[in-house]
Amino acid sequence: MQKGLSSPRLLIVQTGSTQLHGDYPRWFERTLGFEMPVTRAHEGEQLGPALDRVRPRGIIVSGSPLSVTEKAPWMLRLGDDLLRAGARGIPVLGVCFGHQLLARAAGGDVVENPRGREIGTVRVQLTEPGRKDVLFAWVSGAEIEVQATHVDAVDPLPPGATVLASNENTAGQAYRLSETIAAVQFHPELWAAAMRDLILSRREKLAAEGLDAGALAGQVREVDASAILRAFAGQAERA
Numbered sequence: 001m002q003k004g005l006s007s008p009r010l011l012i013v014q015t016g017s018t019q020l021h022g023d024y025p026r027w028f029e030r031t032l033g034f035e036m037p038v039t040r041a042h043e044g045e046q047l048g049p050a051l052d053r054v055r056p057r058g059i060i061v062s063g064s065p066l067s068v069t070e071k072a073p074w075m076l077r078l079g080d081d082l083l084r085a086g087a088r089g090i091p092v093l094g095v096c097f098g099h100q101l102l103a104r105a106a107g108g109d110v111v112e113n114p115r116g117r118e119i120g121t122v123r124v125q126l127t128e129p130g131r132k133d134v135l136f137a138w139v140s141g142a143e144i145e146v147q148a149t150h151v152d153a154v155d156p157l158p159p160g161a162t163v164l165a166s167n168e169n170t171a172g173q174a175y176r177l178s179e180t181i182a183a184v185q186f187h188p189e190l191w192a193a194a195m196r197d198l199i200l201s202r203r204e205k206l207a208a209e210g211l212d213a214g215a216l217a218g219q220v221r222e223v224d225a226s227a228i229l230r231a232f233a234g235q236a237e238r239a
Helices: 024-032 047-054 073-087 097-105 128-132 192-201 203-208 213-218 226-238
Strands: 010-014 038-040 058-061 092-095 110-112 118-126 143-150 152-154 162-166 174-176 181-184
Touching: 010 024, 010 047, 024 226, 038 047, 047 073, 058 073, 058 097, 058 226, 073 092, 073 097, 073 181, 092 097, 097 110, 097 152, 097 174, 097 181, 118 128, 118 192, 118 213, 128 162, 143 192, 192 203, 192 213, 203 213
Parallel strands: 010 038, 010 058, 058 092, 092 181
Antiparallel strands: 110 152, 118 143, 118 162, 162 174, 174 181
């Protein structure tokens, strides 16, 4: 990891905590290869002061073990603040919880997915707008493999949202709200070993849902979805 790299200047908005392979910000730093400032929204840190302090070129909103359906006051405030940051011209990328948070703030809703949990290496199909989007310009076909873990899903999508990727489990796997604001339900920052460990750490919970953690972990593969984060970093650098 390159320490002190300031360009592109990305801010991570952390929305929860995990002890698996460090913490959520470490996942992004490992994948992108450089350290980034963090504002811990789930601990009460607000976005405004962080924007004034860091003056980021882009914002990544992390995943979380928490649920957007809780509608905690900090979640409501953060969603609105992120939309305002995007309106000011700062690129924003929501990941998993961040994906759901932005959708609800923009007028969509988040529900427990009636199709059930999605976890492991899965395939998503790009829509025509998705194949043209800056986040997926690196994709040569119409389908990619990604690492995913979520129970909740966005339904319905916010008014005016453009679907970029979809699959049978989740219709809105990726969407764009504007030139500056986009989101993905899956985890482009996760690598195969971390995905396997995450699955195995939830062995009992998965068993209660009738899922075999060992089998799911055995099906995990390396994917190229980290290119989404690099594409976002490039967008932020040009902003």
